[in-house]
Amino acid sequence: MRIALDAFGGDNAPQVNVDGAFLALKEFQDLEILLVGREEDLKPLIKESPETSRISIVDAREVFPMSEKPSLLLRKKETSLYKAAIQVKDANADALVSAGNTGGVLAAALFVVGRIKGVDRGAIAVLVPSKNGFTILIDAGANAEARAEHLRDFGTMGYEYAKLLGREKPKVGLLNVGEEQEKGTELTKLAFDYLKNDLGDSFAGNVEGRDINYGDVDVVVCSGFDGNIAMKTMEGTGKLISATLKKEIKKSGLYGIIGALFLKRALGRLKKTMDPSEYGGAFILGVKGAVVKAHGNSNALAIKNAIRVAYQGVKGDLIKKLEEKLGGK
Template identity: 75%
Template sequence: MPGVRIALDSAGGDKAPKVNLEGALMALKEFPDLEILLVGRQEELSPGLKGYPEASRIRIIDAREVFPMSEKPSLLLRKKETSLYITALQVKEGTADAMVSAGNTGGVLVASLFVIGRIKGVERGAIAVKIPSKNGYTILIDAGANAEVRAEHLRDFGLMGYEYARFLGREPIKVGLLNVGEEEEKGTDLTKTAFNYLKSELGDSFVGNVEGRDINFGEVDVIVSGGFEGNVALKAIEGAGKLISQRLREEIKKSGIAGLIGALLLKKALGRLRDSMNPSQYGGAFILGVSGVVSKAHGNSDSLAIKNAIRVAYEGVKRELVEKLGKRFGG
């Protein structure tokens, strides 16, 4: 397979363009067949490439405007000179194999679905997030793309999540539907109908309803939800993780010498735990259902997170994720 070309929105994210440039150079060191189209202001990006051999595999595409993090997403389609729009256009026109952005989430969704376009047979795209769990990770889909959904959409999210889990090497795959209880009769008319759809489509791979606690502690590989519920769950998990980390540091300080000695003895174990829970290690979240590979990095990503978001996109291209999803939906 020829080299992989990824378009990177250099102006996307809270710490742009610095971390995007650094992350790009890190990724180029790791993947010798990778090329990056760095989309942004030429004069801001060129100086940061001097002295790096990897810069020979970067091409800057000048984009004069930035799509703000607070901007209304639908306005992206009118702002065709922004780095976000131009990044998506590279995939649409075949200049790039994938795109990466840490920018406005709604804007990235609009760029994905309306500039690049959807896979034939998919009505709604969805954000698939890998959340740390006792089994390594659990895929949550949808994590925020669709505030309102129909049962047919939840069915499609389940099918896309299943294919994504296969892409990641999970076998056999267990898919659950996020609900307020495990019993089949629990939930709304929406979830009851979606339950039947998923059972029909996935057979024994569908384990039925699961609860919020199963995202981190359950035995499932994929949890299906609407974007509203999924995003609430995701933010709650992030908040709980920050609280535990903060309280642990506070309690160690309160414990004096004994606490510090204990912390030193557990330093390696705590470091491994920290790394396993660090969002930067997971990189980008795929926006599934799009006819091109799209990796969405967190808005406050550091350079490591950007590098890993590029890695996610690279792997998506190399292992033909979009083609596999297309086959699932009859494309």
Template identity: 65%
Template sequence: MSGVKIALDVFGGDLAPNVNIDGAISILKEGKFDLELYLVGKERVIEKLLHERGFSHEKLHIIDAPDVFGMAEKPSAVLRKKDTSLYRTAQLVKEGKVDAMVSAGNTGAVLAVALFVVGRIKGIERGAIATPIPSKKGFTVLLDCGANAEVRPEHLRDFGKMGYHYARLLGKTSPKVGLLNVGEEEEKGTKETKAAYELLTEALGEDFYGNVEGRDILYGDVDVVVTDGFKGNVAMKAIEGAAKFISDVLKSQIKASGLAGILGGLLLKNAFLRLKKTLDPSEYGGAFVLGVKGIVTKAHGNSNALAIENAIKVAYEGVKGRLVDKLQEEFWGD
């Protein structure tokens, strides 16, 4: 496949539209990807921002959308606001005019357009937000990260199957899937998690690792961790907070140690830079909304230009890796 077409919701996100424009420009300047970008939003504003940056490109297109869906609006309202940049971005995927979409907008609204505009894959009842979390062995895919506060055991089974294929797309040859629980023993957990354990065992066989605890997300002994959206979102935000805490403590302790600390910090500068890069959410760009009939990539609401650029790369790899096709084959075969 060549010429991947990706639509970007230019007015989605806390720092929109500037960071979205800058992220789009950056990836096109990089020139490593065979893609066309469709910038969706207020046409005159987009043209003005591109002109200010002195940038034009034959593979950059503007799709006018006169309205903006706010970060604090009720998510279900997006389905009535068809002139917003978010809705029209999803519509381009639905109509097959693009292969994927990227948005840093309202999470609930992105999920709504993914499920009800792009549409669910046959056989999948619930979509899930899947996020790669840095671990000792590279990354662990965590899902669901906020799409479904409450789920049934069969939903967790489906999340496991979707997460398995996503991990393979990311380079894991034989991913191991774990079920987030309060202990590793099979008998631990609620009635729902016990039922999910049985369903995951049946669906994944030896690829199901069993129950895992919160610490296992970072240890990396499993490649995928499955849970409901409430616990998944809490876990993800706790990990992000811990990473920022560690970084802040290191900086303050180095400063407090005087000249010796500063010299030691300079000697370890490269190690600190690598640590920062590993823990920086911007480096991972975006999370897939799995279970829908198109590549939908959700970038963090406070994404900077680097995060938007990387979210576009995530969407690109999803198209190239035929992720949707593989999920359709998996679930249609049930």
């Protein structure tokens, strides 16, 4: 299996990208990685090791800036992101991983790699921490607006992705303002019927905001607008709790210092549970290749985890399964 890594995407590129690539190569013996980016910058970063034979460089002269307008990607054919996507389109690689500009990665997925025929909209599937380990939130922001047919397709994509990640009988919920079928908007009422029809008993009906982090479903389906609001609300709540706890510990003087010392490991593990980089990347679903977006400020571990997510997707034939279920509808 071969994965194309955008070696210049992300805030800490290219060092952490190369380091992450080596971590992944160590973990997966049947993996090859194409590092896409300026050859003269990448070569010095590749140290001789047992994994070196499974890494190669695809030269790309430019970097797609983190704050660039996503649509400009299609005109910037010398960027590492574009060239990495072309590797997938040309079947020279099975997957694309990038920590670059989110909108740019989305454009690369939808317009360079290309949508699965019959799929109207791609979607971003993100793993968020939950009491069961993780919940898949889909769409986490690919499309601001969604129609009921899109939410239906997101349900099928999320279901297959959950199976790939080891959930045996995934339960899919529709994000809404109450559990009763008649709750919500015209959009959610229609999507409810569609999801019920396509997913049968795997559709758990409506779920609420609290079920994203603390519910029983494996997948939460929503528009990209609501997925973005929910993701960033979680981030804000986490920040507020963390800042308030720090302030209160400080206020407690010596007691606070002693207590914090004794709880150092517990607080560290809490932080790890809530840290998005532990969960690998966001899978862009609905396209003809495995495309994974890692967080912009990824470290080497986060890059490795994003590569792992792409690796699992390819191994589990996720794209083929989605093509069978959604293709040509």
